[in-house]
Structure formats: C-alpha cells, structure tokens
Amino acid sequence: DIQMTQSPASLSASLGETVTIECRASEDIYNGLAWYQQKPGKSPQLLIYNANSLHTGVPSRFSGSGSGTQYSLKINSLQSEDVASYFCQQYYDYPTFGGGTKLELK
Amino acid sequence: EVQLVESGGGLVQPGRSMKLSCAASGFTFNNYDMAWVCQAPKKGLEWVATISYDGSSTYYRDSVKGRFTISRDNAKSTLYLQMDSLRSEDTATYYCARHRYLRNYFDYWGQGVMVTVSS
Numbered sequence: 001d002i003q004m005t006q007s008p009a010s011l012s013a014s015l016g017e018t019v020t021i022e023c024r025a026s027e028d029i030y031n032g033l034a035w036y037q038q039k040p041g042k043s044p045q046l047l048i049y050n051a052n053s054l055h056t057g058v059p060s061r062f063s064g065s066g067s068g069t070q071y072s073l074k075i076n077s078l079q080s081e082d083v084a085s086y087f088c089q090q091y092y093d094y095p096t097f098g099g100g101t102k103l104e105l106k
Numbered sequence: 107e108v109q110l111v112e113s114g115g116g117l118v119q120p121g122r123s124m125k126l127s128c129a130a131s132g133f134t135f136n137n138y139d140m141a142w143v144c145q146a147p148k149k150g151l152e153w154v155a156t157i158s159y160d161g162s163s164t165y166y167r168d169s170v171k172g173r174f175t176i177s178r179d180n181a182k183s184t185l186y187l188q189m190d191s192l193r194s195e196d197t198a199t200y201y202c203a204r205h206r207y208l209r210n211y212f213d214y215w216g217q218g219v220m221v222t223v224s225s
Contacts, residue, residue: 034211036151043201043215044151055213087151091210094165095141095153 002026002090006098012106017078021101023088025069032092035064035073038100039084047086048073080105108132108214110202115219118192128185128202128216135183136160139205141212142176142187144198152198155187156205170196192223 003026013019023033031051036044046055048064051071061076075082083105088098114126126142142154155176156165164176175188185202199220203212 032210036212043218044212045215046206046211046213049206049209049211049213089151089211094167095143095210097151097153099150 002029002093002096004088004090004096004098006088006101008101009099010102010104012104013078014106015078015080019075019078019082019103021073021086021088021103023066023071023073023098025071025090025092028068029090029092031067032090033064033066033071034089034091035062036087036089037082037084038087044087075103078105108204110204110214110216112200112202112216112219115200115221117222117224119225120192120194120223122192123188123190124192124221125189126187126200126202126219126221128187130183130185130202130204133204135178136180138207140176140178140185141203141205142185143201143203143212143215144196145201145218146195146198149198154200156210157185189221192221194223197221197223 005024007022033051035048038044047058052064063074086101109131111129118124141156144154145151157176161178173191177186199218201218202216204214206213
C-alpha cells in the first residue's frame with residue numbers, strides 16, 4: 001500500500017491568513033492526488049483532484065500543487081467557513097488517505 | 107442533484123453480520139463505479155471496497171477480504187455492503203461514495219451510517 005503522511009495534524013490560523021497543508025506519499029503517485037474537506041459532523045467533500053484541479057463549485061482561494069511524492073493544499077485568505085478537517089488521498093494505486101489536518105481559527 | 111443515502115447501520119455483536127444499503131439518485135447510476143469508505147471515531151478515512159459500474163469487478167482492502175461483500179442493483183440504483191464476521195475494529199461511520207468517472211477518487215459522498223460492533 002502507498003502510505004500518505006500529512007502535516008501538520010492540527011493547525012490554528014487567523015481570518016485572512018494563508019494556510020498550507022502538506023502531504024507526502026511513500027512513492028511517486030504521478031499527480032494522482034485529491035484533497036477533501038470535512039466539516040464537523042458532515043461527510044467529506046472533494047476540493048482538488050489531479051493534484052491541482054479545482055472541483056466544481058470550490059472557491060478559488062483553494063489551490064493544490066506538487067509532484068512526485070510531495071503535494072500541498074493552500075488556502076488563501078482564510079474564511080470562517082474553512083474551519084474543517086482536510087484529507088489528502090492518493091489514487092495512483094488502491095486509494096489511501098492521509099491522517100488529516102484539523103484547521104481551527106486562532 | 108446527486109444524492110447518496112445510506113441506511114442499515116446500528117449496534118451489532120462481534121461475529122455477527124450487518125448489511126448496509128446506499129440509495130443513489132440524480133445521476134445515471136450504472137455509469138459509475140461505486141465505493142464504501144469508512145471512518146473510525148475521531149480517526150481518518152479508509153477505503154473499504156469498490157465495485158465497477160456493471161458489478162463485474164470488485165476490490166477490497168486486505169482487512170475486509172473474505173468478510174465483506176460489495177454489490178449493486180443497477181435496476182434499483184442501490185449499492186450494498188454485506189459485512190460478516192464483524193470485529194470491534196470495524197466500528198466506524200461508513201460512507202457510500204461515487205468514483206469520479208474512470209478515476210479512483212470520490213466526487214460525491216453520502217451522509218454516512220454508523221456501525222458499532224460491541225457486545
């Protein structure tokens with residue numbers, strides 16, 4: 001199985017701040033990476049696929065980048081509705097997820 | 107609007123069985139591969155199983171092989187997960203999820219159903 005290591009596990013940021021979450025794969029996943037947002041008590045929602053493509057309806061303040069084994073999710077100008085947990089997922093092989101990043105407001 | 111509605115969860119004793127269902131609407135169900143993904147309490151997400159659009163192929167994570175069976179009824183637009191020989195470590199919220207067309211990520215998720223395995 002491809003292991004996904006996500007960091008940080010938790011993050012506290014202020015409104016308007018830029019936030020970056022990292023995800024490292026145990027081997028090259030050739031941009032087969034998705035990011036999901038999960039608000040408390042809700043199901044995950046797709047944000048980004050193919051490492052850097054925005055899913056329909058996702059605000060443009062979200063962006064993804066990376067290649068090989070290293071990927072990141074950036075949130076520009078943090079809004080209160082962005083408080084959530086974020087998960088990366090590789091799909092180069094059978095799907096595996098990162099451990100998640102819990103984002104809170106400072 | 108794509109909708110996935112799970113049902114069938116609850117409390118079950120170790121070693122017993124449970125069957126989950128997921129009713130799909132708002133899209134052509136028989137065009138899409140479908141999956142179950144679980145999330146243990148306060149934990150991360152784990153892919154459980156996938157079934158191809160026509161039901162001809164199924165895939166499972168190692169920990170559920172031989173115990174869980176994913177199936178679908180395209181005439182009813184419904185996905186199933188038969189869970190046998192349940193263990194305490196199977197306790198989780200189970201989500202039905204739609205595979206993005208021909209891809210192994212998930213573009214729509216159900217609201218989830220809780221399965222608790224305990225005596």
